[in-house]
Amino acid sequence: MKTKTKQVALPHGEQFLRRAVRIAAYYGFSPAEETVRLGKNFSPRGIDLKSLESELRLTLGIPAGVALASYFARSERQPMMFYHVTSNATALSFGLDIVGVPQSMAEALLIKTALVILEEFGLGGMRVHINSVGDRDSLNRFTRELQLYLRKHIEELPARGRELMKRDVLASLTYLAQKSPEVYEGAPKPMEFLSEASRRHLREMLEYLETAEIPYEVNNSLIPANNMYSQTIFEIRRPNFPEEGGEELLAEEETLARGGRYDEVLRRAGRSGISAVRLLMGAPCRNKMEVVMPRPSQKPKVYFIQLGLDARIRSLGILDLLRKAHVSLTQSIGTDTLAGQLSTAERLSVPYAIIMGQKEALEKTVIVRNLSSRRQDTVPIAVLPIYIKQIGL
Numbered sequence: 001m002k003t004k005t006k007q008v009a010l011p012h013g014e015q016f017l018r019r020a021v022r023i024a025a026y027y028g029f030s031p032a033e034e035t036v037r038l039g040k041n042f043s044p045r046g047i048d049l050k051s052l053e054s055e056l057r058l059t060l061g062i063p064a065g066v067a068l069a070s071y072f073a074r075s076e077r078q079p080m081m082f083y084h085v086t087s088n089a090t091a092l093s094f095g096l097d098i099v100g101v102p103q104s105m106a107e108a109l110l111i112k113t114a115l116v117i118l119e120e121f122g123l124g125g126m127r128v129h130i131n132s133v134g135d136r137d138s139l140n141r142f143t144r145e146l147q148l149y150l151r152k153h154i155e156e157l158p159a160r161g162r163e164l165m166k167r168d169v170l171a172s173l174t175y176l177a178q179k180s181p182e183v184y185e186g187a188p189k190p191m192e193f194l195s196e197a198s199r200r201h202l203r204e205m206l207e208y209l210e211t212a213e214i215p216y217e218v219n220n221s222l223i224p225a226n227n228m229y230s231q232t233i234f235e236i237r238r239p240n241f242p243e244e245g246g247e248e249l250l251a252e253e254e255t256l257a258r259g260g261r262y263d264e265v266l267r268r269a270g271r272s273g274i275s276a277v278r279l280l281m282g283a284p285c286r287n288k289m290e291v292v293m294p295r296p297s298q299k300p301k302v303y304f305i306q307l308g309l310d311a312r313i314r315s316l317g318i319l320d321l322l323r324k325a326h327v328s329l330t331q332s333i334g335t336d337t338l339a340g341q342l343s344t345a346e347r348l349s350v351p352y353a354i355i356m357g358q359k360e361a362l363e364k365t366v367i368v369r370n371l372s373s374r375r376q377d378t379v380p381i382a383v384l385p386i387y388i389k390q391i392g393l
Contacts (some may be wrong), residue, residue, distance in 0.1 A: 016092070016121075016283040017092070017094065020083075020094050021083065023113060023116050023120065024096060024117070026323060026329065027081075027109060027112070027113045027116075027319065027331075028109075028329075028330050028332065028333065029081045029083045029096055029113070030082050030083070031082065031084075032063040032064060032066065032067040032083065032084040033067075063084035063085070063095075064082075064084050064278070067080070067082050067084070068099065068266075068276070071099055071100075072274075077100055078100065078332070079098070079099065079101045079332055079333065080098070080099040081096075081098050081099075081333075082097055083095065083096050090284065091282050091283065091284055092283055093280055094280070094281050094282070094283065095278055095279065095280045096110050096113060096114065096279045097276065097277070098276070098278075099275070099276045100276075102275035103204070104201050104202070104204040104205035104208065105204075105208060106275070106277045106333065107205050107208075107232055107234065107259075107261070107277055108205055108208035108209060108316060109333060110278070110279040111128055111209070111214065111234060111236070111279070112316050112320075114236055114256075114281055115128075115214065115236065117281070118236065118256055118257070118281070123238060123256070124238070125238045125239050126215075126238045127215045127216065127217060127236075127237055127238070128209065128214060128215065128217075128235070128236055128237075129216070129217055129219040129222055129234065129235045129236075129237055130202075130205070130206070130216055130217070130219065130222070130233070131218065131219050131222035131232070131233050131234075132191060132194060132198060132201070132202045132231060132232050133223070133224060133229075133230060133231065133233065134190065134193065134194040134195055134198035135195055135197065135198050135230070136230065136264065137195060138190075138193050138194050139190070139193075139230065141193040142188060142189075142190050142192070142193040143170070145188040145193070146169055146170075146187060146188055147165075147169055149187050149188055150169065150172065150187070153183050153186075156180070156183050157176070157180065157183065158179055160179070161179065161180060168225075170223045170224065170225075171223070171225060173187060173221070173223055174221055174222075174223045174225075177220075184221070190220065190223070191218070198231065201231065204309070204313075205232060208312075208316060211313050211314060211316065211317065212316040212317055222234070224260060228260070228262060228265065229259075229260030229262055229264075230261055230263055230264040231260070231261040232261055232277075233259075233260040234258070234259055234260060234279075235257065235258040235259075236256045236281075237256065238253060238254055238256060239253060239254075240252050240253055240254040256281060257279055258279070258280060259277065259280060260277065260278070261275070261277045262277070263275050300328045300329050300330040300348070300350050301328050301329065301350065301393050302322065302327055302329040302330075302353065302354050302393065303331065303341065303350040304318065304322070304329050304331040304354050305331070305338065305342070305354065305355045305356070306331075306355075306357075307356070307357040307358065308357055308358040308361065310358050310362065311358060311360065311361040312333070313361075314356065314361050315333075318354070318366065318381065318384075319331075321381070322388075324385075325384075325385045325388050325389075325393075327388055327393050329354075330348065330350065332344060338355070338357075342371070350371065351370065351372065352370060352371060352391075352393065353367075353368075353369045353371055354366050354368055354369075355368075355369060364380060364382070365380050366381060367379075368391075
């Protein structure tokens with residue numbers, strides 16, 4: 001018997017933005033404009049800020065480019081998480097960026113945030129597709145081997161594949177995966193050339209997704225386009241059912257969001273050593289004038305702190321638990337010290353901190369600290385929602 005599935009579409013501009021901004025703020029993202037305001041008083045020597053901003057705006061879009069330029073102008077650079085929107089007459093693009101966090105927790109948090117936004121609109125059956133082309137050396141080794149392989153099989157390539165090979169050898173591999181599967185199957189794959197550091201980064205990212213019970217699959221045909229992404233690339237897809245009831249046999253999938261690391265973009269702009277990752281999703285828009293960026297309304301009541309790899313891996317589950325308990329919070333995933341995160345929480349006048357370190361991760365507990373009285377309790381994760389209700393969060 002064939003299964004009938006309701007096809008759910010994303011809502012139009014303002015409705016989509018209201019929910020997207022609320023959820024992004026919950027997971028710790030600020031408006032791009034706010035990150036510019038926080039950095040406007042700094043201008044260290046040796047940075048041509050106007051030229052840098054112009055280059056980044058061209059590559060990353062105006063809101064993100066301005067925010068990144070502001071980040072580079074700061075004398076002290078703490079990790080930065082921001083959201084931004086661009087639109088035209090028919091569609092808007094909602095983006096999430098994390099800058100200054102080299103750990104794979106950044107990718108996992110972007111994916112989790114995007115999935116929650118999409119789930120808010122009743123979208124189901126979503127799956128994350130992931131690939132890694134590794135660092136610059138890994139990608140160079142893979143590209144050389146791919147060029148050699150394609151030259152050996154030049155006679156078997158479709159005309160379009162040959163044309164792409166001359167302009168962008170990576171794009172030609174994506175094309176072959178769709179149009180010439182026999183040639184594609186024998187081609188080298190990016191993961192075969194990953195450095196040990198790149199393999200470790202990917203393993204940790206997959207562990208985050210598994211711990212958070214996020215369905216995923218490794219997709220070798222997922223390749224960065226236009227030299228935009230390096231290291232990890234990912235997409236969120238769902239089955240594309242016909243509108244009038246679906247069938248189990250599907251022709252294709254719909255891509256709802258895509259992203260990856262863009263460290264190489266920043267390196268080419270002269271900002272070597274800075275890590276950055278982004279995710280973009282879109283929604284229909286009736287006209288450009290209807291899109292007004294809303295602001296999150298709730299002030300955070302909790303600052304969530306995680307310390308160490310085990311705690312970071314479990315942190316997505318804690319964030320989900322707190323979200324379902326309607327606890328407004330904020331966090332800084334790239335700050336590794338307890339003192340630094342507590343200082344930020346106090347500066348933001350957040351009343352409580354929830355802390356998970358290595359010990360708590362192993363024991364499946366968290367520490368809940370009242371930042372005014374300094375009183376703290378160790379609470380098992382299983383009863384955290386009950387405890388939160390008791391203290392009035």
